Amino acid sequence: MKDKKLRSAEWFGRTGKDGFIYRSWMKNQGIPAHEFKGKPVIGICNTWSELTPCNAHFRELAESVKHGIYEAGGFPVEFPVMSLGETLIKPTAMLYRNLVSMDAEESIRANPLDGVVLLCGCDKTTPALIMGACSVDIPTIVVSGGAMLTGKYQGRDIATSDVWRFSEAERAGRMSEDEMNIAEACMSRSRGHCAVMGTASTMAVMAEALGLTLPDNAAIPAADSRRKVLAHLSGMRIVDMVKEDLKLSDVLTRQAFDNAIVTNAAIGGSTNFIIHLLAIAGRIGVELSIDDFNTSALGIPLLANLQPSGKYFMEDLYYAGGIPAVMKELDKFLYRDTITVNGKPMADNYKTAECYNRDVIASVETPFNKLAGISVLKGNICEHGAVIKPSAATPGLMKHAGRAVVFENIDDYKSRLDDPDLDIDETCVMVLKNVGPKGYPGMPEVGNMNIPKKLLEKGVHDMVRLSDGRMSGTGFGTVVLHVSPEASAGGTIAVLKDGDMISLDVFKGTLNVDLSDTEIAERKKQLTAPTDWATRGYVYLYQQHVEQAHLGADLDFLKGGSGSEIHKDSH
Structure with a gap:
């Protein structure tokens, strides 16, 4: 035991005017005097x-x-x-x-x-x-x-991850709106x-x-x-x-x-x-x-x-x-x-814990999947890093090269995703820009982009997707996230174009675009500073001071503990 004076004694242990004020106003809640004594x-x-x-x-x-x-x-x-x-x-x-x-x-x-x-x-x-x-x-x-x-729907267990499956089923015409409404009530019970x-x-x-x-x-x-x-x-x-x-x-x-x-x-x-x-x-x-x-x-x-x-x-x-x-x-x-x-x-x-169901908690010797954790990727698209969750990805897409189909921002994505004329197939790599910490702002969970409707109708359920945003923990798929630097900070993702060849190799931890350093640098010279950033309030403060994803997206002036020192008295 450490013998240390209680921090609260700086308030409630005082005599005179200050102690009177600290204790008296608390007593209006019906708190007896002995509660303040040590x-x-x-x-x-x-x-x-x-x-x-x-x-x-x-x-x-x-x-x-x-x-x-x-x-x-x-x-x-x-x-x-x-x-x-x-x-x-x-x-x-x-x-x-x-x-x-x-x-x-x-x-x-x-x-x-x-x-x-x-x-x-x-x-x-x-x-x-x-x-x-x-x-x-x-x-x-x-x-x-x-x-x-756990939710219960039509005799089976459901939960939040099923939202993504239900959404794609409805978009593909395999699930009606009435069925969606029933599932909605069954899930959050x-x-x-x-x-x-x-x-x-x-x-x-x-x-x-x-x-x-x-x-x-x-x-x-x-x-x-x-x-x-x-x-x-x-x-x-x-x-x-x-x-x-x-x-x-x-x-x-x-x-x-x-x-x-x-x-x-x-x-x-x-x-x-x-x-x-x-x-x-x-x-x-x-x-x-x-x-x-x-x-x-x-x-x-x-x-x-x-x-x-x-x-x-x-x-x-x-x-x-x-x-x-x-x-x-x-x-x-x-x-x-x-x-x-x-x-x-x-x-x-x-040390006294026991496993009561090996179908839920496996042993290290016989795991459910040898691929686990979150893999950090590096490459010319993500100099400071990007992340992918191998256990939620499609094994056949963990090493993949494909043609980029680029969405400049979330509005561009929403307006063109289900356009039947969108030039995309299942081998392509979907790229979503400007959804990072500064660019959105706030780095939303939109990285697990929906599969275009015309591909859903062909039976496609996963594609390589790439963004500077995040993904809900309930989501899944071969989704590369947290690309850093983000597009709004001048990262390489900002200059990706339709048709660029992108290579992903999770096993080697790499993510690259088939462009020379010279070409990337030339494209970056054409970038212009964002003009739609906030001009007041917390969002202004956030965009001016938020760090990139590879640093935790905290505000730069909050790093490092500042201790429990008590502010100056006002009485």
Whole structure:
């Protein structure tokens, strides 16, 4: 135990006018005087919002956290930050991830908090809150909201990944609008985030593999009563973390990041994992580069048979043993002694885990797929990198050369995709420009472009697709993403033209266009600066300061932790 004065004592422990003000106004909520006497004050950072359906049950979850804090002798205070609902917010939730991180950071630093519980679930709320908390660096624990129950439609299981299949079936005339409406109601049948290994579940796994949660956090379904139990226990644990002064910087070592990369490979996690983990590393001050995602995950096979890379769902993963069972399989690849928020080394969190269904969690010796993780590509199209998810790609397209069919921006893509005169066949490479961090702005999840209707009608279900944008973690296909530098920053993708020959070789980690350096340079001379950037507000700030995808797309002035120093008094 470290003997350290409580941070909240700088507020509630004062005498005279300042102490009077800090305590008196809090007492108007019916709080008795003894709550201010030496108890750790624990903030519950809540991303509840009815505009964020994934997190709509968080008021209830926060109550379970409060019960745990009270039981352990702490004083809970719940506070809101901006929430991001992936399915509703325009133009893309990613535009506002950094804004939410700033909201969380300043809310934590400016208030009398000794520790904080982060309630997060929907895709961007998890990395945003972790990034903000990293910049303050006080004792912190993460509680995820959990995945929804698996959908049921016409006698079979469905979930978010089926949205893409249903969409193509409707466009090809194989599914009616009435059938779509029925499936819509069948899919989202309980509280929680997407039921597949999409970005939300990937972020929950990331938090657990980093050591920021109690064991089993990632896989317990949102509707399962054990999710509330975990929240209660997390509330209890954060009080002890304050007493021990166990901070984020103690947990988030370079080895912890490697553990997360290895685990993400084994579960077939979202490509968004890279951009968020890089941003978190930048906030806590850990050196991590996009190339590390190739080296740290080298030789890690796919163990979790989950959509979109496999067959099953998050609910099934929990019943099969959850992330502790997966990490136990990965034991020889992990840094076993990294400290976690429960004060124990990582290996202690999975040493008693059991796998109860080998069709859901495979062994390292007999994996579901030897291709796993997220492959980082380099080449003259992507000098600073691009990414692809091999486990969700078509094996026959992993090495492919084809003629480029180029869409200059999202509007060009939407207007021409289903034009019967579009000059395209299944051997072509679809290219979408100007959907990167600066160019859209916000880097939307449009990289897994729809297959043109005339090719769908021929039975084509996958093509090589290339963009400077992102893809939903629920998506799949041979899709190259996060091309850096992006088109709006003058990257080579900006000068690609119809008919250019593009070569992809995932096995060699390369992505190139068959153009000389001289030709590329000549084309770049013809580029003009964008004229449609924002001129005011947060979007202006974002476009002026956002870094490229290979750096995590954070704002450049937010890199590096700035500590928990209290702002100057105003009284």
